[in-house]
Amino acid sequence: MKEVCNCPKCGGDRFIGNQTVSREVIVDGSGNWLKNIKDGIYDTEIPNGPFVCKKCGAEYDQLPVQISEDEVVENIIEDFIFDEDKIIEAIDEAVHDLFSNRASEVNNGGVHEQLKFLVGEMGEDEVKRLVTEAQE
Numbered sequence: 489m490k491e492v493c494n495c496p497k498c499g500g501d502r503f504i505g506n507q508t509v510s511r512e513v514i515v516d517g518s519g520n521w522l523k524n525i526k527d528g529i530y531d532t533e534i535p536n537g538p539f540v541c542k543k544c545g546a547e548y549d550q551l552p553v554q555i556s557e558d559e560v561v562e563n564i565i566e567d568f569i570f571d572e573d574k575i576i577e578a579i580d581e582a583v584h585d586l587f588s589n590r591a592s593e594v595n596n597g598g599v600h601e602q603l604k605f606l607v608g609e610m611g612e613d614e615v616k617r618l619v620t621e622a623q624e
């Protein structure tokens with residue numbers, strides 16, 4: 489399962505954060521600042537909050553990195569009406585296309601990829617049974 493790191497309100501994946509930076513400066517022999525060096529800024533710290541979603545402006549103290557796929561789905565369901573045939577058809581088609589592409593990838597990956605996929609989907613015992621039955 490992919491880690492979902494999107495804004496729970498709009499699904500946006502870019503946030504404006506804050507970062508402590510250091511810069512190169514000219515000092516005198518006593519370490520007193522004299523002037524900044526042009527383009528002398530470099531990053532030093534991990535960006536921190538508050539984070540503001542670039543898309544919808546929602547503000548978060550922490551990034552909403554731990555939002556589950558189920559929560560994202562709930563937000564999508566709230567925002568759209570799913571009783572129209574053309575929406576249902578578009579979703580059906582997208583699922584079908586993704587699985588079809590995934591099937592091609594797995595099959596093109598050879599026996600190792602195929603078995604890895606099947607073990608993940610069916611479990612070791614079922615895969616062994618499948619192979620055993622095919623041999624008979």
Ligand SMILES: [Zn+2]
Pocket residue numbers: 495496497498499500541542543544545546
């Ligand atoms: Zn947002």
